[in-house]
Amino acid sequence: MDDYVLLLRGVNVGGNRRVVMAELKAQLAAAGATTVVSYINSGNLIFSYDGDATKLVADVLAAHYDFSIDHLVLTKAAYLAEIAQAPDWWQAADDRRHNALFKLPGYQIEFDADILSSLTDLDQAVITDHVIFWCAPQKVHYHQSAFAKLMGTPFYKQVSIRNRNTTVKLATLLNERD
Known part of the structure; x- marks a missing residue:
């Protein structure tokens, strides 16, 4: 049985696209996932499964939610290698x-070059196979950063963003599953 991390995009934001994590945990468990845990209410789940975890998640989401939920499923090994x-x-x-910007399935690889060419002196970014590690100003100069200008673009819809604390906590939770 393998461990997986599931990252949902755009749920529980401003009261929209509501997904109750306790319910999703139960739905995944009923479909065969084990040791399902969630972290905060923004669509971060870890579970074990013996089979095609990507299909499991897609089937559960389609069966229980009347809106589509973009998501990414990574094995424990893949997630930890990226981090x-x-x-x-x-x-x-x-x-x-x-922030860690996780590339969703269907991510257009040409965005990588666009990002690197758009960086300002205020931004730093490193791009891996599944993640874009990005730093941008917090307050005063935020709106001048490339990161701020990408919000709402087609690129933005192809990533699921987690802050550093959440990204690292998920790695810790995965490591604790040995």
């Missing part, structure tokens, strides 16, 4: 926004 590639500056405590 291990986080640059030192992304892990440093400072006054900037530290």
Whole structure:
């Protein structure tokens, strides 16, 4: 049985696209997933499953929700390998926004070059197979950053964003499952 992380995009934001994590945990368990846990209310779940976890999640979401939910399923090994590639500056405590932008299925790879060419002196980004590690200003200069300008673009709809704390906590929870 393998461990997986499930990242949902755009749920429980402003009271819209409501997904109760306790209900989703129960739905996944009823479909065969085991040791299902969630972290905060923004669509972060970890579970074990013996089979095609991507299909399991797609089937559960389609059966229980009347709106589509973009999501990404990664194995424990894949998630931890991606997080291990986080640059030192992304892990440093400072006054900037530290985000991990997880590429959803269907992500257009040409966005990678667009991102790198759009970076300002205020941004830092490193791109891996499944994640874009990005730092941008927190307050004063945020709206001048490339990160701020990408919100609402087609690119934005193809990623699911987690802050550094959530990203690292999910790695910790996965590591605790040994």
